[in-house]
Amino acid sequence: MNEKEKIRAGPGLGPRLLALLSGVDRLELEHFEMEIGDLEIFVPVGFGERPAPAAPVQPVRPTELIREGFSPAAGTYPGVIREVTLGAAKKDGGSRGSTVVIGGSTAPAFSSPDRLPPHPPPIAMDVFDMDISLPKALKAAVADVVNDPAEWARMNVDRFGAELVTVHLMSTDPLIADRSPREAADTVEEVLQAVDVPLIVGGCGDPKKDAEVFTEVAERASGERLLINSVTLDMAEAKTLEGVAAAARDHGHVLLAFTGLELNSAKELNRRLYEFLPPEDVVMDLTTVALGYGLEYSFTIHERARLAALMGDAELQHPTISASTNAWAAREAWLNMDPVYGPREIRGPVWETCNALILLLAGVDIFMMMHPAAVRTMRDIRTWLMQPDTAGSPRYDWASTRI
Amino acid sequence: MVAGKQQKKSIKEISPIDVYKLLPKTNCRECGEANCMAFATKLVNGEYTIPDCPPLRTDEYSHLLQELGDLLAPPVKAVTIGTGERAAIIGGKYVLYRHDFTYHNPTPIAVDVTDGMPEQELVERIKAIEGFSYQYIGRTLTLDAVAIRSTSGDPGRFAAAVRTAAAVTEHPLILCTLDPAVMEAGLSEAADRRPLLYAATEGNWQEMAELSLRFGAPLVASAPGDLALLRSLAATLTEYGISDIVLDPGTFPDAGFAGSIMAFTMLRNAACASHDELAGFPLLGTPIAAWAGEELSREAVQWKETYMAAMLLSRHADLLIMHSMEGWALLPQLIWRFNIYTDPRKPVSVDPGVRTFGSPDGQSPLLITTNYALTYFTVEADIKSAHLDCYLIVADTSGISVESAVAGRYLTAESMAEALRENNAEALVDHRYLIIPGLAARLSGETEEASGWRVLVGPKDSSGLARFIGERWPPKDEE
Ligand code: SF4
Numbered sequence: 001m002n003e004k005e006k007i008r009a010g011p012g013l014g015p016r017l018l019a020l021l022s023g024v025d026r027l028e029l030e031h032f033e034m035e036i037g038d039l040e041i042f043v044p045v046g047f048g049e050r051p052a053p054a055a056p057v058q059p060v061r062p063t064e065l066i067r068e069g070f071s072p073a074a075g076t077y078p079g080v081i082r083e084v085t086l087g088a089a090k091k092d093g094g095s096r097g098s099t100v101v102i103g104g105s106t107a108p109a110f111s112s113p114d115r116l117p118p119h120p121p122p123i124a125m126d127v128f129d130m131d132i133s134l135p136k137a138l139k140a141a142v143a144d145v146v147n148d149p150a151e152w153a154r155m156n157v158d159r160f161g162a163e164l165v166t167v168h169l170m171s172t173d174p175l176i177a178d179r180s181p182r183e184a185a186d187t188v189e190e191v192l193q194a195v196d197v198p199l200i201v202g203g204c205g206d207p208k209k210d211a212e213v214f215t216e217v218a219e220r221a222s223g224e225r226l227l228i229n230s231v232t233l234d235m236a237e238a239k240t241l242e243g244v245a246a247a248a249r250d251h252g253h254v255l256l257a258f259t260g261l262e263l264n265s266a267k268e269l270n271r272r273l274y275e276f277l278p279p280e281d282v283v284m285d286l287t288t289v290a291l292g293y294g295l296e297y298s299f300t301i302h303e304r305a306r307l308a309a310l311m312g313d314a315e316l317q318h319p320t321i322s323a324s325t326n327a328w329a330a331r332e333a334w335l336n337m338d339p340v341y342g343p344r345e346i347r348g349p350v351w352e353t354c355n356a357l358i359l360l361l362a363g364v365d366i367f368m369m370m371h372p373a374a375v376r377t378m379r380d381i382r383t384w385l386m387q388p389d390t391a392g393s394p395r396y397d398w399a400s401t402r403i
Numbered sequence: 404m405v406a407g408k409q410q411k412k413s414i415k416e417i418s419p420i421d422v423y424k425l426l427p428k429t430n431c432r433e434c435g436e437a438n439c440m441a442f443a444t445k446l447v448n449g450e451y452t453i454p455d456c457p458p459l460r461t462d463e464y465s466h467l468l469q470e471l472g473d474l475l476a477p478p479v480k481a482v483t484i485g486t487g488e489r490a491a492i493i494g495g496k497y498v499l500y501r502h503d504f505t506y507h508n509p510t511p512i513a514v515d516v517t518d519g520m521p522e523q524e525l526v527e528r529i530k531a532i533e534g535f536s537y538q539y540i541g542r543t544l545t546l547d548a549v550a551i552r553s554t555s556g557d558p559g560r561f562a563a564a565v566r567t568a569a570a571v572t573e574h575p576l577i578l579c580t581l582d583p584a585v586m587e588a589g590l591s592e593a594a595d596r597r598p599l600l601y602a603a604t605e606g607n608w609q610e611m612a613e614l615s616l617r618f619g620a621p622l623v624a625s626a627p628g629d630l631a632l633l634r635s636l637a638a639t640l641t642e643y644g645i646s647d648i649v650l651d652p653g654t655f656p657d658a659g660f661a662g663s664i665m666a667f668t669m670l671r672n673a674a675c676a677s678h679d680e681l682a683g684f685p686l687l688g689t690p691i692a693a694w695a696g697e698e699l700s701r702e703a704v705q706w707k708e709t710y711m712a713a714m715l716l717s718r719h720a721d722l723l724i725m726h727s728m729e730g731w732a733l734l735p736q737l738i739w740r741f742n743i744y745t746d747p748r749k750p751v752s753v754d755p756g757v758r759t760f761g762s763p764d765g766q767s768p769l770l771i772t773t774n775y776a777l778t779y780f781t782v783e784a785d786i787k788s789a790h791l792d793c794y795l796i797v798a799d800t801s802g803i804s805v806e807s808a809v810a811g812r813y814l815t816a817e818s819m820a821e822a823l824r825e826n827n828a829e830a831l832v833d834h835r836y837l838i839i840p841g842l843a844a845r846l847s848g849e850t851e852e853a854s855g856w857r858v859l860v861g862p863k864d865s866s867g868l869a870r871f872i873g874e875r876w877p878p879k880d881e882e
Contacts, residue, residue: 065639066642067631068634069631069634070673073676075672111672112665112669113665175844205845260810260811260812261807262811287810291738291739293804294804295742296501296742296743296745300502304500329806331781331864331866342729342730342732350706350735357713357714358717358739362717373706377706377710384657384658385661386661387658388661397695398689398691398695399579399580399601399602400554400556400579400580401694401695402517
């Protein structure tokens with residue numbers, strides 16, 4: 001029984017959700033199976049014509065609605081988040097068929113329909129260069145391609161609509177397979193050939209090894225405007241930051257500056273990077289923690305960073321990224337729990353979805369995600385948020401609706 | 404619009420001196436602080452509330468009480484729903500951003516029942532609402548209220564449903580019908596329960612206002628998608644003599660949800676930044692509206708309701724009404740609500756130090772973890788359920804979890820070596836093996852150097868501890 005079948009055999013999930021969860025079908029709305037055909041909406045009638053209640057009319061009480069207006073606070077902010085372009089097309093020295101621009105916000109995220117961010121936050125989907133242990137719900141959709149990063153990348157783009165692909169070069173970890181920078185760069189080249197969206201290239205977290213790998217990758221993928229994920233203060237300490245930053249500058253890439261939930265560190269790292277390359281080539285990762293494991297720290301650090309940036313702190317005026325896949329670190333996302341909490345096949349993607357959406361509201365500009373259902377939901381909501389329906393949707397009277 | 408609020412200071416601008424001036428200044432210590440100034444500092448910091456100074460509640464100081472109340476009044480009014488121990492306070496927010504102070508009064512989550520349900524089903528659903536819980540960081544997270552909707556539109560049936568519900572639950576009640584006659588019938592059955600009335604609209608506000616006053620029940624002003632009308636209703640109801648008002652700017656499913664998120668944000672911004680008193684009421688979010696939106700499979704609607712609730716919790720909803728009782732839909736809400744209502748100035752942490760489990764001896768394993776409360780309680784629960792005899796060193800990582808602590812350098816080789824020394828680990832055990840969290844594997848070599856102890860890399864998740872200890876303990880010296 002493969003993973004997909006296991007999910008199908010799982011407890012009572014409807015076909016629409018199964019499709020969403022396994023990510024294998026691209027059902028359009030009109031094909032959805034309707035299960036609540038008997039949904040009725042009752043419009044209450046007649047209360048307008050009812051005679052006024054017999055209660056004594058006190059002259060001070062209004063008998064007509066007092067008309068008021070609403071003018072949203074016109075607060076403007078002196079700061080603007082820098083715009084960073086990821087990926088480069090042929091004419092710009094790369095080979096990408098599409099590129100994305102992130103950043104550019106002039107107000108807190110989605111705080112008013114008049115001050116929307118100029119670019120919809122794009123979604124990158126993860127690819128690993130080795131068969132790592134993934135929660136079952138994640139593996140289900142990609143089981144056939146986990147040993148082939150190029151195929152995996154293609155599936156992310158063609159099937160799940162990824163706008164970027166993140167290649168995690170996990171196998172370079174000295175504690176895992178210690179693959180060489182050359183082999184890692186080969187992998188990146190393969191993926192560059194397989195898909196034409198911009199790439200994010202992730203390392204293994206070892207400040208020395210990552211520097212070697214990133215330097216090699218930067219050179220081999222010269223001009224592609226990769227997002228190099230990531231550079232850290234640890235690298236500065238290990239004296240390897242300089243080499244990576246110089247390689248990114250010389251070969252036209254963008255650096256992701258990673259710090260752990262601390263704005264002073266974020267500013268310090270950015271200052272070091274400005275010595276090598278323009279601020280328009282820096283994106284920040286302030287750390288995404290899983291829901292239930294400290295997501296509130298991530299939420300608040302992103303709100304604080306964004307507000308400080310909009311108030312004029314130039315060292316924080318960079319777009320931010322969230323590794324929302326980190327949501328899967330929460331036990332609630334992958335552990336078998338008491339049945340009252342539902343099957344993990346749905347708890348997992350729900351966790352990733354909520355994690356990402358919460359940080360979308362905190363101002364994050366680009367997301368690294370994994371589960372197709374979470375990606376699809378993010379895309380829907382992003383579309384709605386970018387075109388808020390200010391005219392007002394039809395009123396749904398939930399109070400009297402039979403469910 | 405009511406003037407005079409423009410001069411009001413926000414909570415961040417109020418100094419302890421401002422507060423001190425309005426205290427009795429007797430330094431009587433009844434509050435438990437050494438003097439009034441110390442109390443003032445903590446009061447303005449949100450660590451105390453006004454009644455914590457008992458003398459203020461005496462007639463002698465009633466003028467101060469009034470002034471202090473005005474000074475410290477939050478820009479979003481607090482409204483109480485229900486009575487007795489389970490009464491819920493909603494709103495009472497001081498700030499737009501959590502990091503500016505802290506959010507008060509965690510959003511109660513109500514789940515619905517209807518007057519279309521057979522009595523038995525209604526009672527069982529209420530029992531299920533009351534019974535749903537989740538253990539998290541040593542706390543029990545639960546649902547908080549019951550919303551009774553009239554799907555029948557029939558006063559008699561609504562009255563019967565409210566009567567039944569009021570008899571079986573002490574939870575606060577929310578009565579949902581736009582028909583004043585139906586509302587009156589239901590309200591009469593819960594007259595002494597202070598239920599929240601949903602809702603006064605442009606069409607029925609006068610009759611709903613009468614009911615609200617007559618029964619002393621808080622009232623929702625509802626104007627979906629129309630903030631001007633919402634403010635109009637708030638102004639009118641205020642003028643009518645109603646002070647306990649809750650605002651419903653409308654929660655639209657699907658594409659309309661974007662407008663809802665922004666409406667919530669603009670209202671709260673108006674209340675906190677522009678001191679707009681008509682926006683300064685608690686906000687009602689209704690993820691249940693997902694069920695009246697596009698017709699999809701039940702699970703797809705539940706999925707929608709789930710993310711709507713999580714987003715509304717993040718954007719100022721002070722009360723939520725939901726329909727889904729599925730654990731996977733409720734779990735993220737209960738946890739996220741707990742999280743964002745913690746004080747951002749204080750990490751949720753436990754005291755560093757050594758914890759002893761079972762009856763360990765000199766040969767027992769020695770483990771180390773961080774002092775983030777969730778990490779600690781998770782590890783603790785796993786050690787206990789595996790019946791391990793061991794020592795656990797809780798390192799001071801400023802309340803940050805392992806993964807983030809390693810990334811942010813709150814947990815380092817040096818800090819682990821320091822924790823071993825500080826806690827006198829050499830006296831605890833005869834061996835020199837330290838088991839570190841799998842997520843700190845990267846630090847193993849450096850830690851051996853810094854501490855002189857051998858390091859065993861434990862499992863990434865403490866649920867694997869039992870197996871790990873079973874297979875790897877006592878350690879076989881490889882070299
Ligand atoms: S109880 Fe009140 S009057 Fe007495 S010391 Fe405390 S603040 Fe001052």
